[in-house]
Amino acid sequence: MTHAAxxxxxxxxxFDQGEIGLRRIELPDRAPGxxxxxxxxxxxxxxxxxxVLGHRSTPPQxxxxxxxxxxxxxxxxxxxxxxxDPLRVGDRVALSMIRSCGRCDRxxxxxxxxxxxxxxxxxxxxxxxxYASGTLATRIRVSPGVxxxxxxxxxxxxxxxxxxxxxxxxxxxxxxxxxxxxETVLIFGAGAVGLYCAAMLAGLGCxxxxxxxxxxxxxxxxxxxxxxxxxxxxxxxxxVEASGSPAAFTDALKAVDLGGQxxxxxxxxxxxxxVTFDPALxxxxxxxxxxxxxxxxxxxxxxxxxLTEHGERLDLGRLVSPPQPLTKINDAFALMRxxxxxxxxxRP
Ligand SMILES: [Zn+2]
Ligand SMILES: [Zn+2]
Numbered sequence: 416m417t418h419a420a421x422x423x424x425x426x427x428x429x430f431d432q433g434e435i436g437l438r439r440i441e442l443p444d445r446a447p448g449x450x451x452x453x454x455x456x457x458x459x460x461x462x463x464x465x466x467v468l469g470h471r472s473t474p475p476q477x478x479x480x481x482x483x484x485x486x487x488x489x490x491x492x493x494x495x496x497x498x499x500d501p502l503r504v505g506d507r508v509a510l511s512m513i514r515s516c517g518r519c520d521r522x523x524x525x526x527x528x529x530x531x532x533x534x535x536x537x538x539x540x541x542x543x544x545x546y547a548s549g550t551l552a553t554r555i556r557v558s559p560g561v562x563x564x565x566x567x568x569x570x571x572x573x574x575x576x577x578x579x580x581x582x583x584x585x586x587x588x589x590x591x592x593x594x595x596x597x598e599t600v601l602i603f604g605a606g607a608v609g610l611y612c613a614a615m616l617a618g619l620g621c622x623x624x625x626x627x628x629x630x631x632x633x634x635x636x637x638x639x640x641x642x643x644x645x646x647x648x649x650x651x652x653x654x655v656e657a658s659g660s661p662a663a664f665t666d667a668l669k670a671v672d673l674g675g676q677x678x679x680x681x682x683x684x685x686x687x688x689x690v691t692f693d694p695a696l697x698x699x700x701x702x703x704x705x706x707x708x709x710x711x712x713x714x715x716x717x718x719x720x721x722l723t724e725h726g727e728r729l730d731l732g733r734l735v736s737p738p739q740p741l742t743k744i745n746d747a748f749a750l751m752r753x754x755x756x757x758x759x760x761x762r763p
Contacts, residue, residue, distance in 0.1 A: 426763070427541055428551035428744045430467050430477045435745055438476070440541050448559030449545060450490035452508060456572035457550035458482040458735055458758040459751045460580050461606065463537065465684055467748060474540040479744075481512035481537030482580045482758070483550030484572050497562045497716055509578040510555065511562035511715045512536045528709035534558065551744060553763040562712040564719045573735045574726035575719070577607055577758055582718035585611030587710035588680050589619070590717070592653050596620035601644070601651040601670050604658025604681055605632035607734060607757035612655055612680075613641035614729055615721060624649070626666075627658070635757070639729055650675075657681045661688035668696050676703040683708055735760040 423442040428435060445451065457480045465471050466479065487506045494502040502508070515522050515530035522530050536555070539548045545556035557563060566575055585608050594600070598621050602609050605627035617623045617640030626644040627633050633643040650672040656664050659681035667677050697704065710718075722731065736756040739747035741763040751759040 425547045425552060425554045426741065427547055427549055427553075428479045428741065429541055429549075430473060430479055431475055433469070435467055435479070435748055437742065437744060438541065440546055442546055442554070442556060445489060445491075445556070446544070448491065448494075450494060450502065450557050451488045451547075452483075452485040452510065452555050452557055453488040454483050454485035454550055454552060454555060454763050455507075456484050456576045456738070457552070457761045457763075458576045459551070459747060459761060460577070460758065462580075462683070463551075464748070464751055466538070470684055473538060474543075476540045476542055478539060478541045478547065478549030478552065479537060480549040480551030480761070481535065482577050483510050483555060484508070484566070484575050484578075485510075485555070488554065496565050497712055498564065500565050502563070502565065507566050507568060508563050509566050509575050509719050510536070510550065510557065511579045511583070511712070513562075513709060514558050514560045517560065525711065527711055536561075551741065551761055553741070562715050564716060566719060567723065570723050570726055571732055573732035573760055575722055576735060576760060577611075578718050578722055579715065581607035581758070582611050582722055583710040583715040584608050584680060584707065585615055586714040586717040586721065587707045588612050588655055588657070588678050589615045590714055591678050591705045591707050592616070592655065592676065594619055594621050594653060598622070598652045599649055600624070600653040600655065601626065601649075601667075602641070602655040602657055603627075603660070603663040603667055604656070605629065605635065606657065606681075608680055609655070609657035610635055610639070610734060610757060612657060614639035614725070614731070617641045618725060621653070624651075626663075629754070631755070632757070635734060652676070653678070655680065659683065659687060661690045665690045665692045668692055668702065671700075671702055673700045674702075676705065678705045678707055680707040734758060738762045
């Protein structure tokens with residue numbers, strides 16, 4: 416679909432007063448350092464579903480979507496991507512979803528995803544700068560400080576589109592797990608993060624077993640080297656909780672081997688439930704626990720590099736649905752709610 420006649424006119428999927436709809440907004444002139452990306456693909460993520468189901472508080476007129484790929488349509492001379500490569504009009508880029516200041520105590524401690532002045536795309540109002548702040552749109556306005564990477568044309572949108580959320584989070588999990596390469600890993604949850612973790616860890620030489628109630632989701636492991644859990648007892652030095660189920664969290668603590676580590680990445684919405692467990696499970700068995708939420712710019716780069724190198728061979732495009740038009744955004748969200756695909760692909 417081509418954009419409207421007016422150059423600053425953008426169509427954005429907005430969540431407002433319980434409804435999802437398309438809104439046309441007029442973008443003001445770019446501030447210094449900002450640049451515009453005309454999206455070629457976006458994906459609906461589980462957290463977009465949380466937003467529209469009212470599981471998280473959002474401002475009025477929230478611009479939806481934080482996973483996207485597109486081409487630069489306006490940029491200042493001298494702009495560079497995360498690698499320092501020049502950014503020019505027409506360049507194809509993958510976008511991160513977070514903007515951090517790089518200067519506060521948390522940024523300096525490496526917790527850029529928890530920056531004191533953090534801005535997250537896909538969760539802000541179209542009434543506030545940078546206005547076009549969702550990827551479920553014809554165009555997005557990218558602020559200085561948002562990690563962006565140029566990507567080659569040969570990698571399909573369907574492979575690259577989740578880079579800035581699901582794949583980068585998986586890269587953060589793998590970084591936290593720091594496997595030496597031959598460990599046996601148990602992963603709870605075959606959603607997008609669990610599936611990318613499984614494929615990445617298997618690629619590093621780990622034996623990867625995945626537990627999920629859905630046979631349909633587990634079938635997506637085919638060809639990644641990871642396998643569905645067969646229920647056999649094994650020592651697991653690394654356990655990843657990527658399902659977000661509080662019950663699975665307790666199961667993860669029980670499944671991990673003495674001296675092992677549990678990485679929790681699934682429980683990202685507050686109030687999704689509580690669990691009871693014996694703290695001695697962790698203490699006496701010398702278990703390490705790491706929480707992973709979002710990612711650093713380096714982990715985003717790892718994700719983009721991994722998708723570029725392995726996405727086609729592993730046929731990762733099957734993790735996203737066939738393309739749905741932005742003009743039918745409510746149908747796209749309805750498809751996401753069926754759970755048939757880890758991600759629903761939307762094209763403007
Ligand atoms: Zn997401
Ligand atoms: Zn900061």
